[in-house]
Amino acid sequence: MKPAVLPSPLQSLIQDEQLQSDRSHLPSLHSLAAQVQHNLQYQHAWSDLRLHTHAPVANELLPRPLLSGLPPQRLYTHPDEQIELLKEAGRARKERKEGNTSALEVKAEPEREWILPTRLSEKWTLRRLAAVFDGITLVPPEPRSVKEQERPANPWRTTKRIVLATADTDSTVVYYIVHDGVVKPRQN
């Protein structure tokens, strides 16, 4: 018999058997990660989203399942890199001899990001956040399909960063970039 109300795509994702079978962390943490993954994929058009239950280097269990993924545009540009990119774009425009009328074409390739799924009702401490940072690498590992063409490493990416995804009970998800260290702010 068909149910009166069809389950939402998110609900069917959370009830996915494969997700339920992964026993590395509490099911609530897995469904939270699935919710954030769903939000990134369908609301923000991210691609290559992967779930990480174990640290990429030491292969130890992470404090909770993390996600990694590729945003459609560059998510974060360090202010020093931004200056460099703008200079580069200015030079390129001069070479094309278009004068100052055409817009600057800033070329910043998107980069893979770590995502830490959290709930707004949770309490966090510095110790727990530090443990998450200790478990991750500077850049998330590339999925196998992309490995062959190997993205060049960005020399400006020198501190670990993670996208803190916080989900509220009304399914709103907000995203904040957290750097591991003192990193000067963007001048946007």
Place this chain on the structure above:
Amino acid sequence: MAPDSNPVPSPLPISCITGRYLLFDIAVISHVRRTHNICGVLIGTIPNLSQQNVFLGIPLELTSEEARVLVERGHAYIVNDVKQHREGLMEMKRADRLEWMKELDRQGMEMSREALLKAEERSEKALRGKGLVGKGHGDTESVNSKAEGDAESLIDDAAKAPVAGVAPEKKLEPTFITPTTSHPPLPLAPISSALPLPAVPKSYPLFRYLHSRGYFFMPGLRFGCNYSVYPGDPLRFHSHFLATGVDWDEEFDLLDIIGGGRLGTGVKKAYLLGGEDSDAQAEVEENGLEVKPVRALSIEWAGL
């Protein structure tokens, strides 16, 4: 920058009065700002215009973190100023006191004379502007010697003398001086009498960490944090961080991070959350200070 007229003692005394850490000497205030990245807050106002709180002057109040970081790094020591003054003034000899009063009178007289000279210069300039000075108007016999050779102006002056607004020198009163510091006449407090390290809030490790990296600090209340952190002198730079210090195991709401991050990004700053790693090994700094490492996280809105 011009060298200080009077040298700054090293280590320098910080006056502790009713639990507040104060600096009274303008040379010391500019010295700590220039060489130790300590800004403090000016709190002095005019006694009979205490509502005037836009342009405040000395004394400079230091937060307990600022006072402590200066003491820990050996640049300063804390003095119980009330005790120091009571004892110093009790033990002062009568002859010394009279000598000091005379010295103040002498300085006051000098100030009055300078002020008089300036006033005369001003009035002369104003008169010259109106083309009146050639006739000798406004000159007084005491100071201006230029006109004295001119017989005509001498007569003129004699006629005008009672009308002239400037008092002759014999009536000059010494300006009353209130010195901002009390040494001299009192000697500097001995370092052996220094008070213990100031008690500091739990945000101190983050303060010390950022201060050691050359950042400047202003109070953070207007941004809802402990400190607004500047990459250079606050008169030249915008602040980079809204810093809040927490303990390693202190629980905080994610809403605090989101609120701080959102506010910071709105004003082109990052929200900085940091604290001392209580599990880590203490490291010994070059001045022999044992310090546990501080972990700081910079938070910005992702723009998604």
